[in-house]
Amino acid sequence: MGSRGHYRYHWQSHNVKQSGVDDMVLLSKISEDAIVENLKKRYMDDFIFTYIGPVLISVNPFKQMPYFGDKEVEMYQGAAQYENPPHIYALADNMYRNMMIDRENQCVIISGESGAGKTVAAKYIMGYISRVSGGGPRVQHVKDIILQSNPLLEAFGNAKTIRNNNSSRFGKFIQVNYLENGVVRGAVVEKYLLEKSRLVSREKNERNYHVFYYLLVGASEEERKEFKLLQPEDYLYLKQQNFMIEDEEDLRHDFERLQQAMEMV
Template identity: 65%
Template sequence: MVLLSKINEDAITENLRKRYNDDYIFTYIGPVLISVNPFKQLPYFTDREVELYQGAAQYENPPHIFALADLMFRNMMIDSENQCVIISGESGAGKTVAAKFIMSYISKVSGGGAKVQRVKDIILQSNPLLEAFGNAKTVRNNNSSRFGKYVEIQFCGGGAPDGGKISNFLLEKSRVVSQNAGERNFHIYYYYQILEGASSEQRENLGVTTPDYYFYLNQSGTYTVDDVSDKKDFAETMEAMAVVGLSVEEQDSVLQIVASILHLGNISFREENNYASIESQD
């Protein structure tokens, strides 16, 4: 981008448009990487790209998020200094996916044995778990993160990850009780994971039925998301719970709490002699 004859907004957007039309979604502007959401799967994130960018100079290969991740990892190893990647953009820009690519790249290029692999698994599996409880379909984005997060991975001297910490903040709690038309509650509620993905025995134990029965789910009139399998996501969420260390009993408790919130949402009240009383004892 810095090699453009004119550096102004029109020239920058035109350059990004031309590259985007040729499926070049990454562009450098100095040390900054601009990423444009292609809204489709691209074959740029395989093991071949990991090998291509590992240890390569930044401008040796086409711009890529793996190059950015590799530069950060090598700077940490060479200078023994903390590194930070700031990912910013509007809703639907691809921030969540970018964070996943960085974490998966670090996981592949850092060494370590079985103990380190467990740490890597926990770091990577935190994504589906956090998304189940903190992401939702909005009008602009089918998997919108309704919270901010700061992911910190700690490395030992040899470059293997030996710990991690995820700080999350500003969760949009109001979404639990009301949603706009065309939007959904957090994924885990409809889960659709619980409702679609759970076995008949689980559903019976939780007392759950179809989404349109629940006030916390039926206000928007939207129950499914194009190109999203809630059943598959539910399986991934349960697997993630096990990987991060939740016992079967704890997993059951989590589902019971989520189901109980849905049931509580169906309790309505009326005023009776200046007191609130429950509309229906059922």
């Protein structure tokens, strides 16, 4: 009970609002209704993370949340799980510390249905570990390459679907390798189960892979002439199923980001 008591005191001493139960093993009655009600209560108060023991449940808020900055990195770095509110940084830090202390490989599995926020969760984990694992300019260059692999993979493997504007249409396994002192050495990304059928046919109101729209909307006039590019609606593989582009500005920005990622990687 000592750690739980410390946890409650920690919350009170910082005057942080508490909503529902932050670890559902503490629910007075464990049932599907009780779990859903607790998650709903926390979600309505912008608490998107909840524990079930060592498992972290994340509910997609479909908006940018304010608690992923330097303050939170410092707050969760080296802290015990129950010292702070549930957070994906706590999960990432626990994994990193276990690797350093036990000298054993660590693994995190991110699962959920389409639109649950798996892709973003993976980015936060990678970003946190990158920030706490130390190293000089050369190591930072390696980290940048690892992080920039994300927009590259997403461009060629993610697509807009009915349920999710940035839906991963493939699975990936990311292996990050470390030196004895915990500094990042490199990484390997394995990709599998790419939804190839999407290239030629899609459901109504869904789109092909991002990269086609990035290029056709984001290319400069010089590039359009050089590569003889037409408009997206001129291509059969892109204009199927009520074709409409409403996010041209975002596509231009993402095309620039893709080019930066290619330069880095």
